[in-house]
Structures are given as C-alpha cells and as structure tokens.
Amino acid sequence: MRIVLTGAEGFLGWHTRLRLHALTEHEVIPVGRGEWPHLAELIAGADAVIHIAGVNRAASDDEVAGGNVELAQSLASAISARGSALRVVYANSVQAGNGTPYGTGKQEAGRILERSTTSSGGHFVDVRLPNIFGEHGRPRYNSFVATFVHATVEGDDVTINDNQVGLLHVQDAAQSLIDGLTHDEDSIAPTSDSHDVQEVWDLLQEFHASYVPTGEIPDLSTKFRIDLFNTYRAALFPGHYPLHLVPHTDPRGSFVETVRSRGGEGQSSFSTTVPGVTRGEHYHLSKIERFAVIRGTGTMELRKMFTDEVLTFEVHGDSPVAIDMPVGWVHNITNTGDEILFTQFWSHELFRPEAPDTFPEPVRAKQEQRP
Structure with a gap:
C-alpha cells in the first residue's frame, strides 16, 4: 500500500512511521508542515491515509479546537478532490466530545473526515487513543509522562495531583493505527493500563537514583517498567553517554x-x-x-x-x-x-x-x- 502519513514529524507520527518501516512493506509518504500545501497531490496517488496531524495545546482554546478542525477540513478537501474510494485511519482521542476545546475539536474533525471519506465510497476507521507516552515525547505538550521525565532528568520539582490514568505506550498506539489499514470495523479502541500519577513519578525516581550514578539497570519485570525506562533513557541521550x-x-x-x-x-x-x-x-x-x-x-x-x-x-x-x-x-x-x-x-x-x-x-x- 501507498500510505500518506500526516503529522509524520510529531511524536506519534514518528513512532508510527518507525513501526511501518520496521514491520511492513508499505510505501510511506510522510507529510509534515512543509508538505501540507501538496496534500491533494499526494493523496491522489495514495491507497490510504493515516491522519495524526493535530493541535494538542496552543495559546488559546479557540486555536486548539479550531486547529484540529482546520486540518481536517484541508484533508477532507483533498479526499473529495481525489474523487475515488480511499481508506482513512484517524488518530482520534478518548477525550473526543468531552466538552474541552481539545475534545470538541477532535470530535468535529472526526465527523468532517468521516463524511468526506464515506461520500467518496471509502472506509473510515476511528481510532480512539487514550493518554500515550513514550520515547521523544515533548514535555508540557504530549503527556504528563514526558513532563515528569524531563523534570527527573533536570532535577526539577513537580506538583502531583494523584489519580489513576489510562496509559498506552506510543508503539502500541502506532500498532492500533496500522491495524486500521486492514480493519473491517469502523472503530478501534486500544486498551490502556491504569496507573497512578504518583506511581509514574516514583518509578522515574527509582530509575534515576541507580541508572545515572552507576548505569545499573532497574527492575524490568513488567512491560510498563520497560516502556517507561525506555522513555526515560531517551531523554538522557546523548548527553548522559557514554x-x-x-x-x-x-x-x-x-x-x-x-x-x-x-x-x-x-x-x-x-x-x-x-x-x-x-x-x-x-x-x-x-x-x-x-x-x-x-x-x-x-x-x-x-x-x-x-x-x-x-x-x-x-x-x-x-x-x-x-x-x-x-x-x-x-x-x-x-x-x-x-x-x-x-x-x-x-x-x-x-x-x-x-x-x-x-x-x-x-x-x-x-x-x-x-x-
């Protein structure tokens, strides 16, 4: 398949492109900001689109809600201009429709893309992603985990409002999007694991206390510990090495x-x-x-x-x-x-x-x- 991947330069986009490169033979057309003006041309020759490009945070609530809608409208126009069936996999959020600017924007963006895809005879797959974390996340943007990792590495304090949060590693999120390329249903809802916010911070402090001074590998007896340790290590590279x-x-x-x-x-x-x-x-x-x-x-x-x-x-x-x-x-x-x-x-x-x-x-x- 020839796949257009929007948001390829971002956190989830990079991981999805990496996983596609490693595990499939698909041809991936990465679309970042520089390629966005050529979106219609790129989609004209594609078999599928994985739409990840979005706005998580901005200077105002209107920019968050409106930014996601505007991106969807641009993509919908390109889909309509194509004039033939196309599979579209949308990286949506479990927050869609929750009344926040982000949730409102993600929900409306999904509606726009579904209409344009189905009206052209294509198949639309809505992937509802929970909080995702992983290597190379941006602090104060992608997730609280990225913020905690940055604070741990820099020795900063954080304010913790402890509660349980569903977390999914970004490579697992990427696999859900890839599954959407062949999924028969209209939606995918990957299962997250619940962890206390305080637990995440405590694990990072455990890793940092032994790994930085001695290079000692911490307890990696669970998948979550492995994923979180890899996330933490990425923030240390390359300055902490060799x-x-x-x-x-x-x-x-x-x-x-x-x-x-x-x-x-x-x-x-x-x-x-x-x-x-x-x-x-x-x-x-x-x-x-x-x-x-x-x-x-x-x-x-x-x-x-x-x-x-x-x-x-x-x-x-x-x-x-x-x-x-x-x-x-x-x-x-x-x-x-x-x-x-x-x-x-x-x-x-x-x-x-x-x-x-x-x-x-x-x-x-x-x-x-x-x-």
Missing part, C-alpha cells in the same frame, strides 16, 4: 562490571571484530541493548531514524565505557584499531529468533560509508 565503567585493578589485572540488573530477563554475549569491520547497522522497537568495548579500539555511531545527523563515540578497552542504544536509533560499531576488537553485548530480553526486534538499516548512506 557510561563510564570502573575498573577494579590489582597486581593480577582488572575487573570491570559491565552490567548490573535488578530484575527481569537478560542475556549477555560477546563478539570479536577484525580491523576495519563494522557490526550492527540495525535498530530496535523496544529492546534495551548495551554495547561495552572490553578490548581494542572502535567507534560507535548512532542516528535517529528519519534524520541525518550521526552521533559518534570513540571507545577503547583501556578506558571501558558502555552505550545503551535508544530504541528507534540505528547503531553500529566499527573496529578502527589494528587489533581484534572485543565487545560485550547485553540485552534486557532473551534472543528469540521468531521475534528478534532487530531491523537492518545503515547508520550512514552508502556514499558516506567509512573508507
């Missing part, structure tokens, strides 16, 4: 702890790499993976998917460091020395061949490859 490992040296040699983990699964492995060879060149959707060079000289490179900037870390076994790879970032390691490079790898989960959560992608374009 993690400096402490050698304990005596006349016999040195002992270095590369991983300390509080709970959950875990798997360690190591590789040898000959000079000039690169390993990795892949990304993950949820896996926590640590690279630690224990002998030799190398370079670790990372690039956030759908961006161009490459971050580089020089590593050497004589001064051991580790990098915990953020999800959605392509990464590799290259032996830049003259001797065999020894690298230890640790993952928070056992390797499962049927679901490896490893998706090939080069860090650099071919013309940029190291000589």
Whole structure:
C-alpha cells in the first residue's frame, strides 16, 4: 500500500512511521508542515491515509479546537478532490466530545473526515487513543509522562495531583493505527493500563537514583517498567553517554562490571571484530541493548531514524565505557584499531529468533560509508 502519513514529524507520527518501516512493506509518504500545501497531490496517488496531524495545546482554546478542525477540513478537501474510494485511519482521542476545546475539536474533525471519506465510497476507521507516552515525547505538550521525565532528568520539582490514568505506550498506539489499514470495523479502541500519577513519578525516581550514578539497570519485570525506562533513557541521550565503567585493578589485572540488573530477563554475549569491520547497522522497537568495548579500539555511531545527523563515540578497552542504544536509533560499531576488537553485548530480553526486534538499516548512506 501507498500510505500518506500526516503529522509524520510529531511524536506519534514518528513512532508510527518507525513501526511501518520496521514491520511492513508499505510505501510511506510522510507529510509534515512543509508538505501540507501538496496534500491533494499526494493523496491522489495514495491507497490510504493515516491522519495524526493535530493541535494538542496552543495559546488559546479557540486555536486548539479550531486547529484540529482546520486540518481536517484541508484533508477532507483533498479526499473529495481525489474523487475515488480511499481508506482513512484517524488518530482520534478518548477525550473526543468531552466538552474541552481539545475534545470538541477532535470530535468535529472526526465527523468532517468521516463524511468526506464515506461520500467518496471509502472506509473510515476511528481510532480512539487514550493518554500515550513514550520515547521523544515533548514535555508540557504530549503527556504528563514526558513532563515528569524531563523534570527527573533536570532535577526539577513537580506538583502531583494523584489519580489513576489510562496509559498506552506510543508503539502500541502506532500498532492500533496500522491495524486500521486492514480493519473491517469502523472503530478501534486500544486498551490502556491504569496507573497512578504518583506511581509514574516514583518509578522515574527509582530509575534515576541507580541508572545515572552507576548505569545499573532497574527492575524490568513488567512491560510498563520497560516502556517507561525506555522513555526515560531517551531523554538522557546523548548527553548522559557514554557510561563510564570502573575498573577494579590489582597486581593480577582488572575487573570491570559491565552490567548490573535488578530484575527481569537478560542475556549477555560477546563478539570479536577484525580491523576495519563494522557490526550492527540495525535498530530496535523496544529492546534495551548495551554495547561495552572490553578490548581494542572502535567507534560507535548512532542516528535517529528519519534524520541525518550521526552521533559518534570513540571507545577503547583501556578506558571501558558502555552505550545503551535508544530504541528507534540505528547503531553500529566499527573496529578502527589494528587489533581484534572485543565487545560485550547485553540485552534486557532473551534472543528469540521468531521475534528478534532487530531491523537492518545503515547508520550512514552508502556514499558516506567509512573508507
């Protein structure tokens, strides 16, 4: 399928594009602000639209409500101009129709899109999303979780009005939107997990107290803990890295702890790499993976998917460091020395061949490859 993805530059849009890239063969046409004037042309050649573009917060209530409606009207005009059936998957909200400016705008936007889609003989799928959280969320915009993560990293205080909130990780939200591409019904309502607001803050403080000073991996015995830890780690990257490992040296040699983990699964492995060879060149959707060079000289490179900037870390076994790879970032390691490079790898989960959560992608374009 050829899919137009609106809001591709935003939080949910980036994650949806990432998941489509990893798990499907669909051709994705990302639409951000710069492409919006060409929307009609792009939709004319598409098989489906996933509409995520919206306004969460603005300077006034009218801008929130009106902004979502205006985006829907523009999209509806493009759908009508197409003149043939199209599948439209709408990233709606459980707040639709609750009387708030946001809820009012989302509800009216849905009505506009449903009318334009069905009048052209297409299929409209309304996806009612709860509060979503995850990696690279904007504080004070996408969710209170993003605000809490930012405050934790910066050492700021927050005011907590404790109550239970239904939370859904953004990759699960993205999967619901992808399901809408083939769903027979007119609506999808993914199930969220309820968590206390105070609980979220307390877990972040638990992570921060051990991970920042020592690199210790916290208890990852539940999916929510894994998702929240990945969200927290993304906010630390790249400024907190590399993690400096402490050698304990005596006349016999040195002992270095590369991983300390509080709970959950875990798997360690190591590789040898000959000079000039690169390993990795892949990304993950949820896996926590640590690279630690224990002998030799190398370079670790990372690039956030759908961006161009490459971050580089020089590593050497004589001064051991580790990098915990953020999800959605392509990464590799290259032996830049003259001797065999020894690298230890640790993952928070056992390797499962049927679901490896490893998706090939080069860090650099071919013309940029190291000589």
